[in-house]
Amino acid sequence: xxxxxxxxxxxxxxxxxxxxxxxxxxxxxxxxxxxxxxxxxxxxxxxxxxxxxxxxxxxxxxxxxxxxxxxxxxxxxxxxxxxxxxxxxxxxxxxxxxxxxxxxxxxxxxxxxxxxx
Amino acid sequence: xxxxxxxxxxxxxxxxxxxxxxxxxxxxxxxxxxxxxxxxxxxxxxxxxxxxxxxxxxxxxxxxxxxxxxxxxxxxxxxxxxxxxxxxxxxxxxxxxxxxxxxxxxxxxxxxxxxxx
DNA sequence: CGATTGCATTCCTCTAGAGGAATATATACG
DNA sequence: CGTATATATTCCTCTAGAGGAATGCAATCG
Numbered sequence: 001x002x003x004x005x006x007x008x009x010x011x012x013x014x015x016x017x018x019x020x021x022x023x024x025x026x027x028x029x030x031x032x033x034x035x036x037x038x039x040x041x042x043x044x045x046x047x048x049x050x051x052x053x054x055x056x057x058x059x060x061x062x063x064x065x066x067x068x069x070x071x072x073x074x075x076x077x078x079x080x081x082x083x084x085x086x087x088x089x090x091x092x093x094x095x096x097x098x099x100x101x102x103x104x105x106x107x108x109x110x111x112x113x114x115x116x117x
Numbered sequence: 118x119x120x121x122x123x124x125x126x127x128x129x130x131x132x133x134x135x136x137x138x139x140x141x142x143x144x145x146x147x148x149x150x151x152x153x154x155x156x157x158x159x160x161x162x163x164x165x166x167x168x169x170x171x172x173x174x175x176x177x178x179x180x181x182x183x184x185x186x187x188x189x190x191x192x193x194x195x196x197x198x199x200x201x202x203x204x205x206x207x208x209x210x211x212x213x214x215x216x217x218x219x220x221x222x223x224x225x226x227x228x229x230x231x232x233x234x
Numbered sequence: 235c236g237a238t239t240g241c242a243t244t245c246c247t248c249t250a251g252a253g254g255a256a257t258a259t260a261t262a263c264g
Numbered sequence: 265c266g267t268a269t270a271t272a273t274t275c276c277t278c279t280a281g282a283g284g285a286a287t288g289c290a291a292t293c294g
Contacts, residue, residue: 006136007133010130010136011131011133013127013131014127014132015252016128019124019127022205026204026208032270032271033270033271033272034269034270034271042253043253043254043255044271044272045253045254045255045256045271045272045273045274046253046254047271048273049252049253049272049273050252052272052273066261066262066270067259067260067261067269067270067271068261068270068271069270073205073208074208075208075209075211076209078202078205078208078209079209081202082199082202082203082205082206082209085195085198085202086199087143088143088190088195088199089199091143091190091191091195092192092193092195094192132281134282149240149241150242151239151240159283160283160284160285161240161242162241162242162243162244162283162284162285162286163282163283163284164241165241165242165243166242166243166283167282169242169243183240183290183291184240184241184289184291184292185240185241185291186240186241186242
């Protein structure tokens with residue numbers, strides 16, 4: 001069981017505070033650690049540690065400027081995750097197809113909703 | 118900090134064995150627990166427990182048939198996750214835009230790759 | 235009916251990893 | 265220089281939750 005990119009990315013995103021950091025980074029083009037500390041309410045060491053995990057999954061990248069580190073979102077990791085979920089798109093396509101079918105053919109749509117999800 | 122649908126879904130997916138179950142369910146339209154036990158190599162109680170977490174996040178649904186439970190993917194949870202990552206699509210669009218720009222204007226693309234990610 | 239099968243649940247244990255405090259390191263500033 | 269600031273890292277603690285064994289509970293089979 002080797003750890004793939006997808007594993008790295010989805011493991012990293014599977015933590016609420018890290019998702020919060022990603023959302024904060026989405027607003028500002030670029031953020032320093034201290035800004036993320038203020039905005040997130042977490043303590044500085046936690047922010048740095050979470051950022052390390054995110055960077056390792058290529059979900060964020062860093063630019064060093066003096067004693068500042070400017071973090072920003074990294075499209076590579078984000079796209080890996082997006083693609084993984086996209087591979088399931090047939091599931092919700094099937095969902096709408098079935099719904100269309102029901103609406104157009106079933107005179108009593110209250111029944112037979114088994115597994116229409 | 119209330120737990121949203123997105124939190125429920127991404128927390129659930131943030132576990133390798135649960136992702137494995139989702140992938141197994143993607144192949145077969147529908148699977149019993151015992152089939153998932155065989156296919157995953159996990160023990161029955163773990164499979165049942167993971168399925169419970171997935172069902173709670175609306176990532177799978179169940180159909181009961183006698184003493185069998187037929188699980189299948191649920192488009193609702195999958196789409197919640199997909200949508201969350203889609204909201205970041207501007208990040209990788211920006212990435213390709215910048216790449217296009219470099220390719221078309223920069224005579225020496227080996228430099229200045231800072232943050233092109 | 236008893237035995238078996240399919241699955242859920244309970245209880246226990248154990249570990250990964252999140253959080254906290256202190257410290258290290260590097261840069262800037264006076 | 266010494267001091268302050270920005271961030272990373274180390275070490276420790278503690279808890280959520282993953283895994284295992286046993287059990288509960290229906291439904292089916294003979």
